[in-house]
Amino acid sequence: MREGSLEAPTRHPLAWQDPDFYDEAKLDAELRRVFDICHGCRRCFNLCDSFPRLFDLIDASKSGELDTVESKDFAPVVDACTLCDMCYMTKCPYVPPHAFNVDFPHLMLRYRAVEAKQGALPRADRELAQTDRNGKLASLAAPIANWATDRANTRTRKLLDKFAGLHPEAELPDYTTRSFTARAKAGPPSVNEDAPAYGRKAVLYATCYVNYNDPDLGVATQAVLARNGVQTEVVYPACCGMPLLEQGRIDKVADNARIVAGELRGWIDKGYDVIALVPSCALMLKSEWPLILPDDADVKRLSAATYDISEYVVDIARKEGLAPGLQPVGGGMAVHMACHARAQNMGQKAAEMLRLLPEADVQVIERCSGHGGAWGFKTANFPTALKVGRPVARQARDSGKSFVTSECPLAGVHIMQGIDKLGGDAAKPERVTHPIQLLARAYGIGA
Structure with missing residues (x-):
């Protein structure tokens, strides 16, 4: 109310x-x-x-x-x-x-x-929003792309500032040489048939970030779900369009929505749930697409079938119970609740998930990190992004926890930059890209 x-x-x-x-x-x-x-x-x-x-x-x-x-x-x-x-x-x-x-x-x-x-959008901004094209090209020469975007490479970062409006101090995501969808072609991990949730089936909507920048997040998710008896497939027809939405290019977002919803329709027909690996993308599938294409039947069905990954694991815990084998991770965890996770109106699912770990010591940080997707990378916005996110960085620094994590991978990087700016003698927490990876550690996956 x-x-x-x-x-x-x-x-x-x-x-x-x-x-x-x-x-x-x-x-x-x-x-x-x-x-x-x-x-x-x-x-x-x-x-x-x-x-x-x-x-x-x-x-x-x-x-x-x-x-x-x-x-x-x-x-x-x-x-x-x-x-x-x-x-x-x-x-x-x-x-x-x-x-x-x-x-x-x-x-x-x-x-x-x-x-x-009106055509007022700068060309550089239009090009930056082409995440699939950029991801494919950068992955072909990932070492060179990562060298060029490294903050320590001041010469190339000055060029990126001049021609793309990206602040020289903003930490940009690295690209991978092998995408999550490419890794997934080797086949999903073996499913634990003794797990209480055995019988569930889910499609992992890879998202552009996980596919081209951080496939380890997707691999950890697949492994945790397999341990819990969930059969998974990885599907990535196109970007959710959030970078395009930020620029007001709603027609292009609608195009992507039709492509993705059409591709995932067959999986939903076969009884698969859909899991988005980044909260911004889950919000697009659940909420924004149905507001953009309210009469599209495929978009409506996809909205009803979509889960955020933290939400899905908590759903398993409540309905069937998690598979045994979780061990204490060691050290407390400060978890930042991403704005686009909060906007899904599902509660603090990442914190609920982490509290399932034995001896869990979880501190919730529920405030905007200041990053705002591509917005926070921009030269005009980066100082403001740090200012808005300073209370979050301060809470994370002063929490005394061993780990800091956010459902939004880019927010986590921005929080760590904020901690660096604050300074101080306290030991910096280790950044974990997504809370699901702490669950993977608790299962001994990738340890």
């Missing part, structure tokens, strides 16, 4: 195929309507940089109200939004079905969609 409404929050489909969606005058009127509501409330002042920018803009205006703010000055407010959905999910009392009908993230998305329609 939220202040201002007695009903559960809901969300309206995106009217991105309606010409009015791109009408600049109507967009400006809606921006002013929503911004005025935000100005009168200010509950979101500490979530991200969009709201301080908005409130400072209004406070510095001639009248101290929105009527004397020029529309051209709205751009920095929109630019600071990472589409994390936390204002919508956790703070705003005026989301639908409230009569005010405030959906701040989707309003920011609409603004970007208008910009994209």
Whole structure:
């Protein structure tokens, strides 16, 4: 229950195929309507940089109200939004079905969609969002690509700053020479037929990040599920489109949704669950795609069949019980709850999963890391990303835990950079890419 409404929050489909969606005058009127509501409330002042920018803009205006703010000055407010959905999910009392009908993230998305329609998106940004093409090309020459993006390579990082707008100090993900889908062609691990959950079947939607950057996360997931009796297959038709969504290229997201949902339809027909290995991608499959293509039957079925990996393991634990053999990992664990996991409205599933380990000592960090996907890599945003994420980095540093992990792999890297910036004499925790890998360690997998 939220202040201002007695009903559960809901969300309206995106009217991105309606010409009015791109009408600049109507967009400006809606921006002013929503911004005025935000100005009168200010509950979101500490979530991200969009709201301080908005409130400072209004406070510095001639009248101290929105009527004397020029529309051209709205751009920095929109630019600071990472589409994390936390204002919508956790703070705003005026989301639908409230009569005010405030959906701040989707309003920011609409603004970007208008910009994209006008051709205002820089070419470098468009190219960076081509994750599948970039991943395939970089994997062909991964050592060279990783050398070029290494922070220590100041010459190439200056070039990336100049031509791609990537901050020289931002830690960029490495590429792998052998993708997760390529590794999976060798066959899935042997399934434990004595496990209580034997009989479950699941497709692992690899995601562009796991496929091209960190296949070890996928391998660990497959091994943990096999130990628990789950037969798995790895499928990756295309990216979920989150990088495209961040740029307002909704038509391209819809194209990817149709491809992926069509490919996974056959697996769902055969009784397979679908597991997304990164929370942003799970959120796209579960929530964003059905709002973009509300009449697509394949998208609806996929949404209902999709699980986040932490959610799926907890579901096994509750319904059948986990396979025996878990051992203490040793040392406490600080787990960051990624915004796109929180936006799935499923509870703290990563923390629940880690508490299944013997002698588990889990500290939850539930606040935005500041990274925001590709947003946090950008030269214009990286200092702000560090500022927003500083409370998380401080909690992780001061937790005294041996491990720090996040459901969002990129957030974990950003948190460690934040810890480095804070300094101090305390021993740094070890970063584990995803909580599922701590479960793998507890089973002795990969140890």
